[in-house]
Amino acid sequence: MRALVKTRPGPGMELREVPVPSMGSADVLIKVHHAGVCGTDLHIWEWDAWASGRLKPPVTIGHEFAGEIVDMGHEARAENLLAIGDLVTAEGHIVCGHCLPCRTGDAHVCHRTRIIGVDRDGAFAEFIAMPASNVMKLDGIPTEIGAIMDPTGNAVHTVLAGSDVPGSAVLVLGCGPIGCFAVGVARAAGASLVIASDFNPMRLDLARKMGAHVTLNPGSDDVVARCRDLTNGEGVDLVCEMSGHPAGHQTAFSAARLGGRVNLLGTPSRTTEVDFARDIIFKGLTLYGVTGRRMYDTWQQMFRLLRSGQLDPRPVITHRFRLEQIAEAIQVIKDGQAGKVILEVGA
Amino acid sequence: MRALVKTRPGPGMELREVPVPSMGSADVLIKVHHAGVCGTDLHIWEWDAWASGRLKPPVTIGHEFAGEIVDMGHEARAENLLAIGDLVTAEGHIVCGHCLPCRTGDAHVCHRTRIIGVDRDGAFAEFIAMPASNVMKLDGIPTEIGAIMDPTGNAVHTVLAGSDVPGSAVLVLGCGPIGCFAVGVARAAGASLVIASDFNPMRLDLARKMGAHVTLNPGSDDVVARCRDLTNGEGVDLVCEMSGHPAGHQTAFSAARLGGRVNLLGTPSRTTEVDFARDIIFKGLTLYGVTGRRMYDTWQQMFRLLRSGQLDPRPVITHRFRLEQIAEAIQVIKDGQAGKVILEVGA
């Protein structure tokens, strides 16, 4: 089959003919229809410090996908819960199930997480083998949406973790694809006010399409002051920090109300100076670091919001490419002019 | 001033001239614009066992209202948080602030609660005195809505207590005014599916106006079976039991999914046979008894949903009367052909 493979240390990926993956007894084999290209894939393409420290080439890239089950191991078959022909997506974090986080509802930070497209072969390929327990039926959700449920799930996790969203004021800092999804999730979950902030006007436009009541550009707007104005001087109940910039952290802490919450998903490449006394302690703030998706509460909430039509992430999709166009796909992301980028792999 | 007073034990109320209420130093005096007529007022009118055991005539009736501050005690004034001319509503449960429930966030079940219109003079009158701490500014919400924030708050409490509403399936059993408000609250809070059930077609019509996706009539529909069909066989995540009928309880327990929740507001006049093993224990259900409104989380959530326009309770209002028409107001409620009934007191 064809697959995009990081064949050796260094930048780029190669489209290669490789064997169809072999399958364990509890696995299913999935023919990939659509896959999503993620910032992580950009890091892998560029072979930055994180990527070179983690990946062991050769490895097939890609962790966001949806497709059709075409074969099943005998134990997966015996469970009788999935079937050949089912259209499915999958959680790309394969966890051990035995460690303390796994045993206490925090499998998203499992000690032994192996991520597809990073630690084992991934989804930018015609076929992928996955443990049946990670696979979920789409039940009518198009595979194009199924392919971006991984990042949409990041947004669901960020918006809903520990926060009573109905009636609340939410600030989304950073309107990359996950930030834009977060805008849609906050709206679907009954937020009364969703404010989106980004330096990039194209991204603010996507945020508006996803339902932002107000969009702010830190290049010209005083984000903290505007948030206070819009909330009767209180500040927002929840900040979803998606920018990963130290400046975003400071804005987040300042824009949150007394007793408010900051959920942090954007992963900064350097440290931030934090004034804990002024910004966290005297304000009684709660901060929460968001990794992946809660397994599987996040997925269930997402399936419901998608199936009901309350959430539609498709306006964020701006580009569609084929596997062989991966260099173009990476380029539009690097240029900062893309929302979500999709690979059309099969059908 | 004019006031509707239960002057002596026995049915009915009288429109009387009574003195304007006196005011303590921490109180405010409010000119009533609108008041809501509640099922409780019907019990008081009819002087049923509960009413005759609790009320000590003479007492001015009415606990749902909104109006304008026209005078303030000197301590209320000194706080500088409310002002003469403010349009306001109020929590009608006056609590002690010292008992264990008050000290642990459960003031709605304060040991020493005194309810206006029941335990002390109420709001079916031109003026009412209230402790400033129970009074909240409407900030643009019309007094007609302000007058029904007490029962709307019952609905907010019932829908949001302990439940993650975004994406969930909610069954509202009993579509009196509070049930209809609950439908609107569940929609505003991001429920994916809101099912409303009542024997009364007029009430089901109001529930539809408030946003119910599906309405069921237990006279002709198998409510439990329909709930399962609509939820992929699971049952609903949350039942809001507003009927107060033993049959409603049974439906609630059967319609809830495994691990689901039943919040009970409807107050039955007799006991219910409960099969705890089958219906509660083996299903892992949570039940919660709803009294009043959480003070003041419920009010804050409600203010936000109302101010944003996510929730508009007005479609439930079917009748408007003047104080002197109280007998007519009571009659339309008894006839079961009313949604919410409002008294237009002043302006």
Place this chain on the structure above:
Amino acid sequence: MRALVKTRPGPGMELREVPVPSMGSADVLIKVHHAGVCGTDLHIWEWDAWASGRLKPPVTIGHEFAGEIVDMGHEARAENLLAIGDLVTAEGHIVCGHCLPCRTGDAHVCHRTRIIGVDRDGAFAEFIAMPASNVMKLDGIPTEIGAIMDPTGNAVHTVLAGSDVPGSAVLVLGCGPIGCFAVGVARAAGASLVIASDFNPMRLDLARKMGAHVTLNPGSDDVVARCRDLTNGEGVDLVCEMSGHPAGHQTAFSAARLGGRVNLLGTPSRTTEVDFARDIIFKGLTLYGVTGRRMYDTWQQMFRLLRSGQLDPRPVITHRFRLEQIAEAIQVIKDGQAGKVILEVGA
């Protein structure tokens, strides 16, 4: 191997020679050291309505056990998390992992739960095969305790579900083995006052050994009045209802404080008349039905309390038998003169 088997419909069990269980690739084979005899085993012995409706003979009985891993399937081996020679116990509910409860942290009420010793072969045998994912290392906890972690886990689930135990007043209604364990769990978790109630003086004696501050006998004590006296008139914060009697339910609702909580584990054989208005709604109570053990939060909490020595369930063990003495073991339970009864199977 030797096993206690329900060979055919009807009362009793037989000690039989049967084949050592076969093992799937993700299973481990465990040599049983100790097993616990449960009220459920009594129902199975007596072949009551529940048992005859659920069991499909022949089936090996027993669901509480601990022992040593003696063989492993190749996938279990490959995970490298368990090893031959490990002393272990196991969760006896084998769940599907795919249904809504499984996917949302409520696997204890999985739609497809299969219980060992009920729905598939159990632990009153020299060997048992279990999915590796259900198996946990004892890490120094004696197998005698490991064998009763299933019912101790019921107690942990009942005491800790949804309740802030530190500093609280807890009433345990019904002092069978699980009630006695609950007394110990409540003490270990920092309850300020643990009251235990039972008609059986021997059981009250066990409850005192497990740390009950006060024991009450409903035959001579007014349990509700005493609970109020001991809590400054408030009532208790948490009732653990372990009796499964309608009278216990009424006591539970009356003894709980305003805003309090009743967690129900005892499974009644008939219905209870509940006055929802007086006992649940006006009191603002929360009720929760307890099934099994939360997977695996309950187990983690239990392991910690056991390993630290904060909880020692052994004072509740009153009898030890060998497999061939099962009739005697059943008889001491029926006579109501036993705490926990253990089978010494191997070593």
Place this chain on the structure above:
Amino acid sequence: MRALVKTRPGPGMELREVPVPSMGSADVLIKVHHAGVCGTDLHIWEWDAWASGRLKPPVTIGHEFAGEIVDMGHEARAENLLAIGDLVTAEGHIVCGHCLPCRTGDAHVCHRTRIIGVDRDGAFAEFIAMPASNVMKLDGIPTEIGAIMDPTGNAVHTVLAGSDVPGSAVLVLGCGPIGCFAVGVARAAGASLVIASDFNPMRLDLARKMGAHVTLNPGSDDVVARCRDLTNGEGVDLVCEMSGHPAGHQTAFSAARLGGRVNLLGTPSRTTEVDFARDIIFKGLTLYGVTGRRMYDTWQQMFRLLRSGQLDPRPVITHRFRLEQIAEAIQVIKDGQAGKVILEVGA
């Protein structure tokens, strides 16, 4: 009466004769028996940047105290909940009751908090006037303990906020008085392992007296490595950060387990460099800033732990002085050789 007064900007305090405070209608007048000296009082004595920016001399200092009610305003009297002769303590944060935090259970971060001994006259005096709603009866707790319930409450808030303490591993970073109290609270609340860390051996000795299982000195111990060793490699469930040092923050984030929690009380005087990606986001940590005491959940939990004898903060008290010895009291605190310092004011 005699009072310790900051009479003018600048270091020190003066013992002065001042009038007995006047009392509002909802206030009570309390004869102070014991008062606690806090680090805040040291800042005020030294007139540091914070103090000079906040205090408006003349102001009587002191915010931790207990004593006897000797007079009551007429509304406080009418409530009939407190009485002359009652031994009491008080929450020293006087809040507005109307702002969003006050209305949503977060009064500890009220927008208009006025603190006794800082923003209005305090407790280092023979008498203090307090709103009755801030006053709580000791009901048998000695006034010496009552006088330190304010900082003990800080510890209760820090240990119990958002964390399931029973069975958990808790690291207390910084063993000043509040850190030592936190050790005792964690033990009383059922923690399985309490580790205390400080550079000061005298403080570690106090931590041991309060029940620390393990004490560590960062001067000689690798705190993070030892925490991991003691927790099977996981790290601790909860860190109570009481040191207020940037190095403490780093230790806290590193010592916490995946999915763990860091509650921050120590207020640093400068910023901390935080690696959010590595330390917060990829670990799935929750951080919470602790201000004051939750009003009044924290107080209720504390009263219960104190009255049951589960918690006794007295081993932390190392020095007792009279009002006129304030300079000596301040000096022993500055010397770092004191635990908790008490002023014996009256009796």
